[in-house]
Amino acid sequence: xxxxxxxxxxxxxxxxxxxxxxxxxxxxxxxxxxxxxxxxxxxxxxxxxxxxxxxxxxxxxxxxxxxxxxxxxxxxxxxxxxxxxxxxxxxxxxxxxxxxxxxxxxxxxxxxxxxxxxxxxxxxxxxxxxxxxxxxxxxxxxxxxxxxxxxxxxxxxxxxxxxxxxxxxxxxxxxxxxxxxxxxxxxxxxxxxxxxxxxxxxxxxxxxxxxxxxxxxxxxxxxxxxxxxxxxxxxxxxxxxxxxxxxxxxxxxxxxxxxxxxxxxxxxxxxxxxxxxxxxxxxxxxxxxxxxxxxxxxxx
Numbered sequence: 001x002x003x004x005x006x007x008x009x010x011x012x013x014x015x016x017x018x019x020x021x022x023x024x025x026x027x028x029x030x031x032x033x034x035x036x037x038x039x040x041x042x043x044x045x046x047x048x049x050x051x052x053x054x055x056x057x058x059x060x061x062x063x064x065x066x067x068x069x070x071x072x073x074x075x076x077x078x079x080x081x082x083x084x085x086x087x088x089x090x091x092x093x094x095x096x097x098x099x100x101x102x103x104x105x106x107x108x109x110x111x112x113x114x115x116x117x118x119x120x121x122x123x124x125x126x127x128x129x130x131x132x133x134x135x136x137x138x139x140x141x142x143x144x145x146x147x148x149x150x151x152x153x154x155x156x157x158x159x160x161x162x163x164x165x166x167x168x169x170x171x172x173x174x175x176x177x178x179x180x181x182x183x184x185x186x187x188x189x190x191x192x193x194x195x196x197x198x199x200x201x202x203x204x205x206x207x208x209x210x211x212x213x214x215x216x217x218x219x220x221x222x223x224x225x226x227x228x229x230x231x232x233x234x235x236x237x238x239x240x241x242x243x244x245x246x247x248x249x250x251x252x253x254x255x256x257x258x259x260x261x262x263x264x265x266x267x268x269x270x271x272x273x274x275x276x277x278x279x280x281x282x283x284x285x286x287x288x289x290x291x292x293x294x295x296x297x298x299x300x
Contacts, residue, residue: 032060032080032081032082033059033060033061033062033080033081033082034059034060034061034082034083034084034256035057035059035060035061035062035082035083035084035085035086035252035256036061036062036064036076036077036080036082036084036085036086037050037053037061037062037063037064037086037088038063038064038065038066038069038073038085038086038087038088038092038095038096039063039065039066039086039087039088039089039092039109040065040066040088040089041063041065042065045109045241046088046089046109048241048242048245049088049108049109049241049242049244049245049248050063050088050245051242051245052241052242052243052244052245052246052247052248052249053086053245053246053248053249053252054245054249055245055246055249056245056246056249056250056253057249057252057253058253058256059083059084059252059253059256062080062082064076066089066091066092066095069092069095070095073085073095073096073098073099074098074099074100077099077103082103083104083256083259084103084104084105084106084252084255084256084261085099085103085104085105085106086105086106086107086108086248086252087105087106087107087108087123088107088108088109089108089109089110090110092107093105093107093110093114097116097118101118101119101120102120103120104120104121104122104255104259104260104261105118105120105121105122105123105261106121106122106123106248106251106252106255106261107121107122107123107124108123108124108125108244108245108248109126109244110123110125110126111125111126111127111197112125112127112197113125113266114266119262120260120261120262121261122251122255122261122264122265122266122267123248123251123266123267124244124247124248124251124266124267124268124269125266125267125268126197126239126244126269127196127197127224127268128223128224128236128237128238128239128268128269128272129268130149130164130168130194130196131164132237132268132272133147133194133222133223133237134147134164134167134168136237137167137192137222138167140288140289140292141286141287141288143191143286143287144191144192144220144286145167145191146167146168146169146189146190146191146192147167147168147169147190147191147192147193147194147222148168148169148170148171148186148189148190148192148193148194149168149169149170149171149193149194149196150170150171150172150173150179150182150183150186150193150201151170151171151172151173151196151198151201152172152173152174152198152200152201168194169186169189169190171185171186173201174200175200175201176200176201176202176203176205176206178201179201179202179206179210180205180206180209180210183209183210183213184213187217188217188219190219191219192219192220192221192222192234193210193214193219193220193221193222194221194222194223195210195221195222195223195224195228195233196223196224197224207231211231211232214232215232215283218283218284218285219284220233220234220280220281220284220286221233221234222234222235222236223236223237224236224238225238225275226238226273226275226297226298229275229276229277229298229300230277230300232277232280233277233280234276234277234280234281234284234286235274235275235276235277235288235296236274236275237272237273237274238272238273238275239269239271239272239273240269240271240272240273243269243270243271244269247267247269247270247271251264251267273297274292274295274296274297275296275297275298275299275300276288276292276293276296276298276299276300277299277300278293278299278300279300
């Protein structure tokens with residue numbers, strides 16, 4: 001026969017343990033992340049950047065896709081108690097821009113520096129500065145004395161640098177047709193043409209006209225990335241996704257320490273990969289130093 005007292009004791013013990021467990025669970029701190037990374041990690045470039053960030057950041061992180069955060073980013077930030085939001089890609093940056101000014105934003109995977117009235121923001125943009133190309137050419141390719149750039153007039157930051165002004169001839173264009181017309185205007189006044197990233201100008205037709213002009217007139221095209229070297233550019237200096245992630249992570253560490261992104265300068269890539277098209281150099285009679293061929297990320 002079962003002991004009623006023992007049964008009651010066991011029931012009471014189970015009740016006490018259940019209450020204790022509930023109290024322990026409610027008392028335990030909810031998981032939070034210092035840094036919320038906003039980006040589509042299914043895309044390889046984004047995934048590579050995220051990996052670089054995680055390898056260099058000194059804080060806990062959580063990753064959300066732009067779709068997850070589209071209508072609930074501020075709620076997610078508060079739930080995670082995130083101190084910094086890293087926004088990767090155009091959509092992510094747009095969504096992050098709606099956050100209160102008090103939340104620091106570090107951006108990445110956009111071509112040019114973000115133009116915004118927001119002060120609590122910094123980041124790394126993808127475009128290689130014209131000054132980097134000018135410096136590289138001055139050091140390694142003395143046969144190129146003048147460089148032509150066709151760009152929209154708003155790209156005044158290219159013109160404000162004295163080193164660029166001495167080396168570069170600019171031609172204004174506002175659409176692909178004016179871009180193509182600019183090739184004839186620059187003509188033999190330049191030794192090379194430097195492409196700068198601008199989706200409004202560089203269409204498939206504009207590129208076709210550019211490379212036809214380049215090989216006909218023996219005036220090499222330079223930039224923008226490995227893709228352009230494959231199709232005929234002489235060389236390009238392009239960002240590395242993992243290294244860009246490391247750079248974003250280091251900037252984020254500074255933001256966490258400071259508590260704000262205000263005053264931290266927007267940055268271009270601090271490590272660039274060199275891609276060379278050796279067939280183009282032969283066709284254009286531009287000698288590429290042997291040391292560059294050895295150090296290049298890829299030679300086509």
